[in-house]
Amino acid sequence: MPVDFALSAMAKRSDRQPACWRRPFDRWLEGVEAGWSVPLLLAGFVSIWTLYLAVAYHGAGLHPDVLETWTYGRHFAWGYPKHPPLMGWVTGAWTSAFPLTDWSLQLMAMTNAALALWFVDLIARRFVGGHKRLLVLLLLMLTPAYQFHAQRFNANAVLLAVWPLATYCFLRAFETRAPLWAIAAGLTASLAMLGKYYSIFLVASFALSAMVHPLRRAYFTSSSPWISTAAGLLALFPHLQWLAETGAEPVYYAATHVRADFLTSLQDATNFLLGLAAAVSLAAATWVMIAGYRIRRLSRDMASSDPNLKLLWHVAVGTIVLPFITSIFLCTDLPSLWALQGLFLLAVPIVCSTRYRIERFYTVNAALLVAGIAIVAAVIAAPIHALYRNSHGYEEGRNFYHQAADKLTRLWHEEMGTPLSIVGGNDSLGLAVAFYSSDHPYYGDPFAYQYSLALPRQVTPERGWAALCFDDQDDCLEWTERMAAQAGHYVRREISIQSSLLGIPGARRNLVAFLVAPLREPGSAASSLATMLAKTNIAASRSTAARRAGLFVVIR
Template identity: 85%
Template sequence: MPVDFAFSAMAKRSDRSPASWRRPFNRWLEGVEAGWSVPLLLACFVGIWTVYLSVAYHGAGLHPDVLETWTYGRHFAWGYPKHPPLMGWTTGAWTAVFPLTDWSLQLMAMTNAALALWFVDLIARRFVTGHKRLIVLLLLMLTPAYQFHAQRFNANAVLLAVWPLATYCFLRAFETRAPFWAIAAGVAASLAMLGKYYSTFLIASFALSAIIHPSRRAYFTSSSPWISAAVGLIALFPHLHWLATTGAEPIHYAATHVGAGFPASLRDAVNFLLGLAAATSVSAVTWAMIAGYRIKRLPRDLAAADPNLKLIGHVAIGTIALPFITSLLLGTDLPSLWALQGLFLLAVPVVCSTRYRIERFYTVNAALLVAGIAIAAAVMAAPAHALYRNSYGYEEGRNVYHQAADKLTRLWHEQMGTPLSIVGGNDSLGVAVAFYSSDHPHYGDPFAYQYSLALSRQVTPERGWAALCFDDQHDCLEWTGRMAAHAGSYVKREFSVQSSLFGIPGIKRNLVAFLVAPLREPDDAPSSLVNDAGQGGGHVSPQTDPPLRAEPDVALPENQPPGNAPQTTDPGANMLVDHGAARLFVVLL
């Protein structure tokens, strides 16, 4: 291996007599144990990737998953449809402090990724010191998990920080068997479950890894695992009670991923492994360049590693093997992105088990590679991505979220003279209007075509509502038309919006809006219907009743079929409200 020996000789010479441009990097490596190198790395990571997101998605709205988490977080509850509540709590807490802007939630996503790397460093420092700790973080930064996966903050991305935190607390509880760490492990494990039920595989891996550890008797005969289990169940009890009393919607949603045949589940399971291999490929090649000929020592180093480091390696195997086996047995979907938050479980044992010195030459080169990719992404890839998407758009219509929200809000104010309180229709458009409209209306049942989050009692049909569908979404149009017709007289508007990037016109989308007037007495002034909750996007009380939804096949009068109810066609005309029909609709709800 002449090339490898050439690099080894170069690394030794560089460490003895570094080039002048390497000296600042060497000083940075020297500051790891002083406590400032890792925070500096993470601050730079957050800064440059937040810039990337701001540029790459300039002119487009946030991903619907991110807007969904904000919609959940508008009111505190022990559970939400589709997923457990942690992602909604996180976004709600963040937006209670930071403004409702794209950059704010992009910063939240990158801060979550940096927090995840900080927790990984807490684990790594249990086994190595100096710049080997940085190598762990740099290798993880070369995976897509902490930038591209993290930016779409949802039930998967929220686990990026929770899994390493839970692993660290479990490791400390196993090592010390102290009550404090046992309690912390239980709380962290419950947080993981409140993030996504997929975390069952992490917790099961903790238990299995502890069972095969040489110190298993000391651990299981102590109070530590039982304190952790009891505290975890107590912390989960409010959510479990919510599941039992509300129909367990997240369980039903998870069950929609079950039921594929064996060939399909086998294909998904194999693709799961291939996806993880692809996600770690750049890091694996980088590590091979760092280890060089010494990589052949890896099996021997792992065999001689600290038993607690082996514990983490066993947890890594469990979090890959258990979902693989479960997918085959139950016929479930198994995208590899569900497991990206666990990549640190592979990186920590591989790097921290090394029993040889790694030259600073390699760590500086890895840092330059990470920095080079980030800078190239922010300076070149991000503008190119923004230009491309401005012309070709996104399937979910993110390019026109801002314009659609502004247009619908203007139409509502022109027709009704009150703030928009409720928005319904298409899911992605509904959560987008809720976020980007200056009125911040609420989105959910019974006016949402697909969404199942119940509206608060404070947000009632008497305040009126608007709904929005893309013109090619015929199911949404038919269903929303029935809802509007059943409410009484309404306005239907068709309009086009166009994306724009620094004045460059982009893709056009056609939308259809339905506007149902607030219920008011003839002598009531419009100002009496101001929606205090909607004006500032304020938090509201959680809905305690089962969600209500008007069925799409509701019987309508023969002279008033869906889509042909009495409509006001003059944009400037005041809308007449059929008070009898509107009151009937309110009573039915």
């Protein structure tokens, strides 16, 4: 307690007579309502963490999840295998304007995180002003959600920006009950569902929170919730139709998380809560230091806070409790990273419900902590990480993506003399070759009967295809070689690759390449097989029987 009073006295003294080095920060805090402080913070956030990614992963390729989103986004569709289509749409739109480079997609990931924080600020400014708005963002920047989780842009990370946007629109629809905000709430809720079906917990939390709000009668007797429902279902209709026409493959993929072991699911659900607690631990400790002895007023401040702030708190509780209960009831696994996009629902009510003044001293210190962590990460941790991974490698083989793509493309040109159109084999290697090869072949995903990616109509097995497997991956080697033998003439080559970082040699791995020659004899049996496969319709191609037949299926 004496330490707390000492900090409180220091904070008040600093606000009255700030040290010279604090004055630029004070001017920055004064610019919040003028409209330039938050954009400056977010621009610095994107810059430093994009630099971190560029340094930490120099010499290595992008994460397979990011390459997968790019593969989906190469053509527009109302649905893709494994997940709903939003992540593919975002990456496709981004790469239509930016080059196909690592830094480009790293910038996309950090821009998505900054956009998420901007939408959080839209919510916070409805309840507080001044540097308390910045404090909400700074506390969120102390969680791993907006840097490390965000860098792996996938179906989880795409929700970072969508959830606060949907929450903001729902809040405005609830407050105003205006038709336009009701439509916006429905559309953004459907957008969240198109990001990942896990968002059903957010939508359900909206409904449950509205039911316990003091103004629930006024809201549910108005047209607002029904307009939102109609707009959301209308926006989801093309995807629902796609699911009905294609066998609902993303739904079946989601069902793979269902388990029969109740105790394992209970343990996963408990770890879900512990993981979330660990994710907010640094931010929570920082908030305790800021609030000091005033932390005892938290429950009283929450009880007397704006009813709409309580609404957000109830949404936060719903997005944690509902998946926890559902996971136990359905016996599914539940990683905590699935819920990281909802951490803002905790930060906004806690900070914005405070009835006391928070000295600038604390906000400046929080900003210094955030900046210090980012600088240390970019200047010290990133180079160490790059050096370590260069020598020890990644499980998925990211060290070798560039070299594997170059060698396979060169080998294909030497053997076949045509551009490489289709690549498959090991999932991560196939996705990497599709992205990093100068030919940018389409990834056909012919391995492990997992799921099938659509290929353009003009890309057929008759044009030949290649596949890569690691030499110690027996299942990939066996399956791909059997498929290559069925397709006709093929060449098998072994490739040795060593990673390199700024000329420093690193880990080494051996790959096996399969090259199936383009078919030039229309009357041959192999040509007949390829023609048959090229004409296989989407329903048949996605059936379990077709996959287990060991055929290379081209999907439209």
